[in-house]
Amino acid sequence: MKVIEIKDGQINYIGSNKNLLKFNLLIHENDFSIFVGKNGCGKTTLLDTLIGFRQLQNSSTYYNAYDTVAYCVQDFNGGLFPWLSLINNILLPLKTTSNYRNDIENYAFDLLKRFNLFDRKNDFPYQLSGGQKQVVNIIRTLCTPSKLLLFDEPFSSLHSDNINVARLIIGELGGKKTIILISHTQDDLLLPINRYFTFENNDICDSTKDKVSLFLNEKY
Amino acid sequence: MKNIKNSRFLFSITGLLAIIVSWQSILMLKLVEPILLPYPEKVFFELIQFFTTKSFWLDLLNTTSAWIVGLIGGIVLGVSIGLLLALNEKIWFIFEPIVEFLRSLPSIVLVPLISLFLGVGINSKISCVIIVVAVTIISTIGISIRGINITYKRLQTAWKLSLIDKLRHIYLPEIASHLLVAIKASIPLALIVAVASDMLIATDNGIGKIITDSMAVFDTKKMYAAIIVVGFLGYISAKLSTFIENSFIHWKGK
Structure with a gap:
């Protein structure tokens, strides 16, 4: 079942009529997609569009089946709220929904343990290192009650041990939730993805057939 | 830490003593006439005298009540109007020039204007303070909400937060530090306006009134x-x- 579809999508540079992106995009339910591209090619802009923060140009058609989105922002320093403790940062999206779920709270505690941050759950973001803040950002995304998870370069400031743990945990959700992960490194192709997109010449190319089979299986 | 606090206190006392010694020296060297700058001990005795008279307490009550009631009223009004205007970009753009114009006005000029409408008395003084404080707070809220961290905007959009949730979890804590700075700046501003109102509006009570009255009869000790x-x-x-x-x-x- 298609959950995101953009036809003749156009996104311009802010304050300009020049196209940053001109593309088509089709995502199915529970796809695990990775988008790889160089700096400045429009990766974060695409995520901004998917959450409704930036609008496509009028000529585009856009369908998104999801209401709320779990979003792991690239700016991990600015992404955590300094007035909230780690656990309150993680549970904030959950607390703002009408249906509070204890299983998600327990999942948050479990994830904190897996990243060795459980003892620091009552600390504030300014007491953490950059990498630890990014881990909290990832945990919050995983604990946001949404079926669509967006990750914007989530491993960029993590230590290799934490990258492995994070990849493992995010990988566990493959096939269970719709995941879009932005990356600028092909290392992230080690994740159990089934869709692979690249940013080329202001376009988003579905390169799944070319690449994924090389790394994973012959599904496509 | 205790040592730092103690030495800081000692430095403050030293500064105060230095001022008193300089003050006394200027007078002993006859650099200034005592009618313009009375001896510190005479001012000190005048201060003691103040606390023994009922009229001083009435003056103090009058000024401080205008100051504090006006300050609280201005903060409440400023926060309410500020949020109302700043949460909607278009509304803010309509009212921003008016707010900035009022904020740029020297606050004292409002005193005669308001006394024209409300007459003399405590109501006029309180209203002056309320307006000056409210305008400062509205401007601060507008600027801080419009300049809110873009990542917070992304997250609140992704999570589809309601207005109440946005206010409670993001906007109010985010603007709290700016708001407290504005309140901090408003406190002396409110005091200036309260005292200036005593001086400019022909009221019967107020610390400002003591200053103008004593200046009129060259009672500089009292002033x-x-x-x-x-x-x-x-x-x-x-x-x-x-x-x-x-x-x-x-x-x-x-």
Whole structure:
């Protein structure tokens, strides 16, 4: 079942009529997609569009089946709220929904343990290192009650041990939730993805057939 | 830590003593006439005298009530109107020039204008303080909400937060530090307007009234004593607001 579809999508540079992106995009339910591209090619802009923060140009058609989105922002320093403790940062999206779920709270505690941050759950973001803040950002995304998870370069400031743990945990959700992960490194192709997109010449190319089979299986 | 606090206190006392010694020296060297700058001990005795008279307490009550009631009223009004205007970009753009115009006006000029409408008395003074404080707070809220961290905007959009949730979890904590700075700046501003209202509006009571009355008859001892009282009020309130800021905004600058 298609959950995101953009036809003749156009996104311009802010304050300009020049196209940053001109593309088509089709995502199915529970796809695990990775988008790889160089700096400045429009990766974060695409995520901004998917959450409704930036609008496509009028000529585009856009369908998104999801209401709320779990979003792991690239700016991990600015992404955590300094007035909230780690656990309150993680549970904030959950607390703002009408249906509070204890299983998600327990999942948050479990994830904190897996990243060795459980003892620091009552600390504030300014007491953490950059990498630890990014881990909290990832945990919050995983604990946001949404079926669509967006990750914007989530491993960029993590230590290799934490990258492995994070990849493992995010990988566990493959096939269970719709995941879009932005990356600028092909290392992230080690994740159990089934869709692979690249940013080329202001376009988003579905390169799944070319690449994924090389790394994973012959599904496509 | 205790040593640092003790030495800081000692430095403050030293500064105060230095001023008194300089003051005394200027007079002993006859650099200034005592009619213009009375001896410190005479001002001090005048201060003591103040506290023994009922009229002084009435003056103090009048000025401080205009100051504090006006300050609280201005904060409440400023926060309410500020949020109402700033949460909608278009509304803010309509009202921003008016707010900035009022904020740029020297606050004292409002005093005669308001007394024209409300007449003399405490209501006029309180209204002056309310308007000046409210305009400062509205402007601060507008600027801080419009300049809110873009990542917070992304997250609140992704999570589809309701207006109440946005206010409660993001906007109010985010603007709290800016708001406390504005309140801190508003406290002396409110005091200035309260005292200036005493002086400019023909009221019967107020510390400002003591200053203008004593100046008219060249009772400079009384005038200096009243100025010291005003300064002391401002100093205590500045210390209190710094304490409140440090207690509540624990994440600031970290």
